[in-house]
Amino acid sequence: MTGGRASLRLAALAAMALLAACGRVIPPGSAPPPTPVPTQPPVQAPPPPATAAQVGVARGILPAVSEADAAAALASFRESCPALLRRSDISGLTRGTDWQQPCAEATTWPAGQAAQFFATRLEPVRVGAGTAFATGYYEPEIAGVRVRQPGFDVPVYRLPPDLVRGWPDDMPVAERTGRPPLGRYDPSGKFVPYYERAEIEDGALAGQGLELAWAADPAEFFFLQVQGSGRLVAPDGTVMRIGYAGQNGREYAGIGGIMRDRGLIGTGPGQYAGSMQGILQYIREHPAEGDALMRQNKSWIFFKELTGDGPLGALGVPVRGGSSVAADPAYTPLGTPVFLTMDRPEASGLWIAQDTGGAIKGANRFDTFWGAGAQARQTAGGMSARGTAVLLLPLGTLARLTGQ
Secondary structure, eight states, X not given: OBTTBTBBOXXXXXXXXXXXXXXXXXXXXXXSOOOOOOOSOOOOOOOOOOOHHHHOEEEOOOOOOOHHXXXXXXXXXXXXXXXXXXXXXXXSSOOGGGGHHHHHHHHTOOTTOHHHHHHHXXXXXXXXXXXXXXXXXXXXXXXXXXXXXXXXXXXXXXXXXXXXXXXXXXXXXXXOOXXXXXXXXXXXXXXXXXXXXXXXXXXXXXXXXXXXXXXSOHHHHHHHHHHTEEXXXXXXXXXXXXXXXXXXXXOOOOHHHHHHHTTOBSSSTTOBOSBHHHHHHHHHHOHHHHHHHHHTOOOXXXXXXXXXXXXXXXXXXXXXXXXXXXXXTTTSOTTOEEEEEESSGGGOEEEEEEEOOTTOOSTTEEEEEEEESHHHHHHHXXXXXXXXXXXXXXXXXXHHHHXX
């Protein structure tokens, strides 16, 4: 989900993933241009991720697709095509030109025959063993207002101008590879980590005019940050949609995983369900401990107001409930149709990969998007599904990749 993203798009609040460790983290957004200056211990660049082409691919099987499912997926695929054609595919599976023909045909494909499009204009390809795991996310609706008023005291901040990228002074030039870390310059000119969640909640950004809106409930707002976008509903019924604008660069900690480590997740006395609903119940029943638990997650999300008919995913197009899925672009090209066969029937069917998530990593790891509202919240909060996945790629892709 999430602002520029359901870009939206933090994930998976389901038990078997430890709520992806309660974990949907939005991918890095754009911050003001860096002013290189520095100070901090050397940072080791992580090794490059494996790609789908390196993991290995094989022919998959496309089960029967219902016409209703295919029609919704085709609509999302059409929306994805402009970005799909110009986007660089880091998975090693496809090239932009590979999608030209299916995208051109999709624009004029006859209504009522969407299932035939996916069956005849694309081919099912399995990445690795094809064993899939899926969680869920949604667009939260919480109480919020544009202008502060009694009962609405939780600030929703815009992206602060002092959040920049820079290299630590003590990092050798030879080690300065990739993107510099996020941080800020303190009054002495020293580059330091940006304020963490506890510091921001304690007022580190207060009085700077950065308040975009105000929320009523800190726990509900915490989960909106995890999702990466949402709707603020005022007492008079007016709605303000907000989306991901950036992140403070600090460490993300999944509070579901922390609760499990502490023995708080389970079915025994004094334990809570391994879902977003269970975690929220714990926070409600133990306010002081719940506040401290949320502060274990140092990551903070900044927002911007969104317009349009849906939150934007990492692909830059609106994500659609029941049709859009977040994936790891190192294994699934964004814009690609994906067919999931899962042990949760509602997660089975055709999806379009239009988003990413910090907890959504690896081959055949997906995060299903369910839209907004109470039912979406219920489904996403408890989603944990296992099964198989096939990607639907342009005809001839498998032969090119395998040399057959």
